[in-house]
Amino acid sequence: MHKNFFMVPNRIFKQELRPRDFMVYCCLLSHCDKNMTCFPSRQLISRECRIDKKTVDAAIKNLIDNNLISKGPRTRWNGANSSNMYFVNNLLEDDKIHQIISLAALVVEMSNQGTNNALLTEVLGYPFFDLPMLEVIKIIGAARN
16 A cells, blocks of 8 residues: 555654654654554665665664664565564554564564574574464563563
8 A cells, every 4th residue: 555644653752863863763654554564675765765774774773772663684485684674663652562562463474474483583582483472472571671
């Protein structure tokens, strides 16, 4: 579905972001689906924000450090790396449960995209796919606190 606009939560202005971080945050928002996930390449983000890839990387790191986004790897069917998957935390809700469930959805989406369990375990720090989903949500919740 093509979107002609996207909404930016007012709370983002309280985050005291650098202009580059705000641009990258907005770029990610503009690509998000209904689950607040997206996977634009660094090149696309760079082109749309009119900044270089190193600046994109610095902005993404800062957004992660400020708990505004989460990032995970994606792989192609043949095992080659693909663009990262991003989850934009919902600033419209203060409900941590919603964010925990959304992060769990990101884990599931990464798995569905073909990311192998060893890589997910390395990135997320826990072998999630040996557990039932309720346990995954509990572990993610503990990690987010």
